[in-house]
Amino acid sequence: MIWACPVCVDPLTLVERTLRCANNHCFDLAKEGYSNLLLANQKNSKQPGDSKIMLRARRDFLQAGFYQPLANQIVELIRPYVSAHSQFLDCGCGEGYYSEQVYKALQPSISGIDIARDGVRLAAKRFKTLTLNSQSPANFAVASSFHLPLPSHQLDAVLQVFAPVSEPELLRVLKPRGVYCDVSPGPKHFTQLKQKLYRQARDHEAPAIAPGFTLLAEERICFDIELNNNRDLQNLLMMTPLYWKGSIEAKAELMAMDAFTLTIDFVLRLYRPAGTGAVDDEL
Numbered sequence: 505m506i507w508a509c510p511v512c513v514d515p516l517t518l519v520e521r522t523l524r525c526a527n528n529h530c531f532d533l534a535k536e537g538y539s540n541l542l543l544a545n546q547k548n549s550k551q552p553g554d555s556k557i558m559l560r561a562r563r564d565f566l567q568a569g570f571y572q573p574l575a576n577q578i579v580e581l582i583r584p585y586v587s588a589h590s591q592f593l594d595c596g597c598g599e600g601y602y603s604e605q606v607y608k609a610l611q612p613s614i615s616g617i618d619i620a621r622d623g624v625r626l627a628a629k630r631f632k633t634l635t636l637n638s639q640s641p642a643n644f645a646v647a648s649s650f651h652l653p654l655p656s657h658q659l660d661a662v663l664q665v666f667a668p669v670s671e672p673e674l675l676r677v678l679k680p681r682g683v684y685c686d687v688s689p690g691p692k693h694f695t696q697l698k699q700k701l702y703r704q705a706r707d708h709e710a711p712a713i714a715p716g717f718t719l720l721a722e723e724r725i726c727f728d729i730e731l732n733n734n735r736d737l738q739n740l741l742m743m744t745p746l747y748w749k750g751s752i753e754a755k756a757e758l759m760a761m762d763a764f765t766l767t768i769d770f771v772l773r774l775y776r777p778a779g780t781g782a783v784d785d786e787l
Contacts, residue, residue: 506591506615506643510541510653538628538644541653542619553620554598562743563599563626568736570729574770575605577725578685581774582661585683586610590660593617593677595649596667600627603642606663607634614642617653618667621646652677661685675716680780684717690724690769694746697766700758701750710771717775726769734762 507516509525516523516531523531523539531539542552554562565571586592590612594603597616600623607614614631618624624646631642647653650670654677662674665687674684691707698705713719731737738759741747747755758764 506613506655506658507539507541507645507653508655510543510647510651513655515655534625534628536625536628537632538624538646540621540646542646542648543651546648546651551621553618554623556622558743558747559599559620559623559626561739563601565736565739565743566599566601570736571768573725573727574687574768575602577723577770577772578602578663578687579606579609581721581723581772582606582663582683582685583610586612586661588612591615591658593654593659593662595662595664595669595674597627597644598623600630600644602663602665603627604630604634607631607642612661615654616642616644617647617649619646619648649673663687671714671716675777678777680777682777683720684714684775686714686773686775688771688773690726690771692726692767693769694744695767696764697741697746697758700754701746708769714773714775716778718778718780719773720776721774723772724770725772726767729766729768731764731766732762734760737761737764740766
C-alpha cells in the first residue's frame with residue numbers, strides 16, 4: 505500500500521481488511537476497497553466535500569462524454585512524464601472519472617483522495633469494474649489534500665481538477681522531478697449559465713502560478729457543448745456550486761429547459777518542483 509498513517513506518518517500495511525502501522529494505528533477497508541484516513545480534527549463539517557447529489561450528477565454528466573476533450577488534453581499533457589512504472593495521485597478525485605481516463609491511457613499505479621466519502625466510494629467502485637491482471641488498479645482514501653496520508657517524495661505525478669490543494673503538501677509528496685497538473689476554469693467557463701443566474705456575469709480570473717513550482721507548460725482548451733435533453737442540463741446544474749447560487753427563478757427555468765448551448769473553458773498548467781533542473785521529457 506502507498507498510504508502512510510495519518511496519525512504518525514509510518515507506512516501502512518494491509519493485513520486482511522485492515523490498514524495497520526507499526527504503532528498499531530488501524531483503519532478498516534470498506535467493502536468497496538477504499539480506506540478512511542481523514543482524522544476528525546481534519547474535517548470542516550460533519551459531511552465535508554461535495555454532496556451525494558452533486559457527485560452522482562457529475563458522474564452521470566461526465567459519463568455522457570461532455571468533458572472528454574479535457575480528459576484527452578490532460579492525458580497528452582502528462583504523457584511524456586507518466587508510464588506504467590509511475591505513481592500517480594488524483595488529488596480531489598471525486599467519483600474517479602479523470603483517474604480512470606489516465607489509467608486507461610497510461611497504466612500508472614493510481615491513487616486517489618477526496619474529502620467527500622461518497623466520492624471516494626464511487627471512485628473505488630468504478631475501478632473495481634476495470635480489468636487488471638489479478639491486482640487492484642487503484643488505492644482510494646478519504647483524506648484531506650492539506651494533510652496527505654502519503655510518504656514524502658514518492659509520487660511521479662499529481663493531478664488536480666477544480667479541487668483545493670496545498671502546494672507545500674504537493675512539494676512534500678512529489679519526487680524531485682515529479683510533475684503536477686493543475687486544471688482550473690478558463691475565462692469563459694460556463695459564461696451562458698452565469699448570464700442566466702446573475703445580473704452581471706464575470707469572467708474567471710487566472711490563478712497565480714503555484715508557489716514553489718516551475719511552470720513547464722500552459723494550455724487552454726475552450727469549446728461549446730450542446731445539451732439536448734433536460735436530464736443532462738439538470739446534471740450540469742446540480743454538479744456545480746452554481747446550483748446553490750443565483751436567481752431561484754432562473755434556476756427553475758433552466759431546470760425545465762430541453763436544450764442549452766454552453767461554453768466550456770479550461771486552463772491546464774504543468775509544473776515541476778522548483779530547483780530540479782531543466783525540463784526532461786524522458787520517463
